[in-house]
Structure formats: structure tokens, C-alpha cells
Amino acid sequence: MAEQTLDCLGEACPVPLIKTQKAMEKMAVGDVLIVNIDHSCAMKNVPDWARSVGHNVEIEEVAEGEWNIIIEKTK
Numbered sequence: 269m270a271e272q273t274l275d276c277l278g279e280a281c282p283v284p285l286i287k288t289q290k291a292m293e294k295m296a297v298g299d300v301l302i303v304n305i306d307h308s309c310a311m312k313n314v315p316d317w318a319r320s321v322g323h324n325v326e327i328e329e330v331a332e333g334e335w336n337i338i339i340e341k342t343k
Contacts, residue, residue, distance in 0.1 A: 270299045277306050277334070284310035285317055288339070292323070295341050303337040304330075311335055 274291050276284035284305050291301055303314055314337050315325045324340040 270296070271302065272299065273302045273304065275304050276310065277304050279305075279310070280307050281309040281313055285313045288314050288337075289317070292318075292339065292341055297341055297343060299341050301339045301341070303339065304334070305337060306334045311337075
């Protein structure tokens with residue numbers, strides 16, 4: 269299981285979602301992607317997309333207005 273971090277701080281939708289999708293395509297099942305975001309639109313879109321395709325998702329607020337979206341690739 270590998271872990272990768274994707275820095276999307278300061279980027280607005282749809283950039284974080286597109287970067288997340290491209291990163292997940294290159295990962296193996298069981299790998300984890302941690303997406304750092306600070307945009308409320310991405311806070312909704314990235315986890316919604318990941319769940320819709322079947323990945324496991326956790327969200328951690330790391331600072332005021334900044335989150336880590338932790339996505340485990342399941343398929």
C-alpha cells in the first residue's frame with residue numbers, strides 16, 4: 269500500500285477534482301491519496317466523486333478552512 273499527497277491548496281474547482289481523478293488512475297488498489305484542499309466547492313465535489321466510483325473516503329479538517337480528503341482506492 270502506497271500513500272501519495274496531492275497539494276491543491278489555493279486551487280478552485282474543477283482543478284482539484286481533475287487532479288484527483290488523474291492521480292487515482294495511476295494508483296493501485298489499496299493505495300491512499302491524501303488531497304489537501306482549501307476550497308469549499310472541492311470539499312464537496314472531490315469526496316462525492318470518490319464515493320460515487322466506490323472508493324473509501326475520510327475527511328479531516330487540519331486548519332480553519334483547510335481539509336485533507338483521504339481516499340483509499342478500492343477498485
